[in-house]
Amino acid sequence: MLLLFKTVSVYGEKNLKAPPPVNGRYRxxxxxxxxxxxxxxxLTLNIQQSGIYLNAxxxxxxxxxDTDEKHSLAGIFRNQQLNLSGKVGRSILCDxxxxxxxxxxxxxxxxxxxxxxxxxxxxxxxxxxxxxxxTAMPQKAEEKSHKLNSH
Numbered sequence: 001m002l003l004l005f006k007t008v009s010v011y012g013e014k015n016l017k018a019p020p021p022v023n024g025r026y027r028x029x030x031x032x033x034x035x036x037x038x039x040x041x042x043l044t045l046n047i048q049q050s051g052i053y054l055n056a057x058x059x060x061x062x063x064x065x066d067t068d069e070k071h072s073l074a075g076i077f078r079n080q081q082l083n084l085s086g087k088v089g090r091s092i093l094c095d096x097x098x099x100x101x102x103x104x105x106x107x108x109x110x111x112x113x114x115x116x117x118x119x120x121x122x123x124x125x126x127x128x129x130x131x132x133x134x135t136a137m138p139q140k141a142e143e144k145s146h147k148l149n150s151h
């Protein structure tokens with residue numbers, strides 16, 4: 001019994017690793033503006049993580065740190081790669097006031113975790129070519145508290 005426990009423990013330590021934490025808010029800086037949007041070069045991605053499973057929401061960069069938007073994206077984190085898909089309103093993507101019937105766009109986000117928690121990736125929006133590249137930088141806790149204190 002002791003030998004079996006030791007074998008299982010050694011296997012677990014070598015092969016079963018928890019994914020690195022990616023919880024939090026990220027500032028997405030698009031390489032170019034979205035077509036038909038005046039000011040869409042920066043967005044905020046809010047990620048909630050449970051193991052390899054992710055829920056996320058896309059917010060306009062102008063959103064307050066305490067803004068709590070419904071998580072409209074879901075995905076998986078494997079091999080340093082995040083894949084998210086779901087629906088996001090056009091008003092969020094273009095950072096414009098939300099109309100009553102905000103059209104939803106199907107969105108796919110693929111990101112690769114690089115150094116110090118930052119990521120690079122691609123954003124695909126159904127019906128809007130081309131695929132847009134972006135960088136994602138984690139927003140620091142100090143930025144959040146500074147924004148809260150400044151209001």
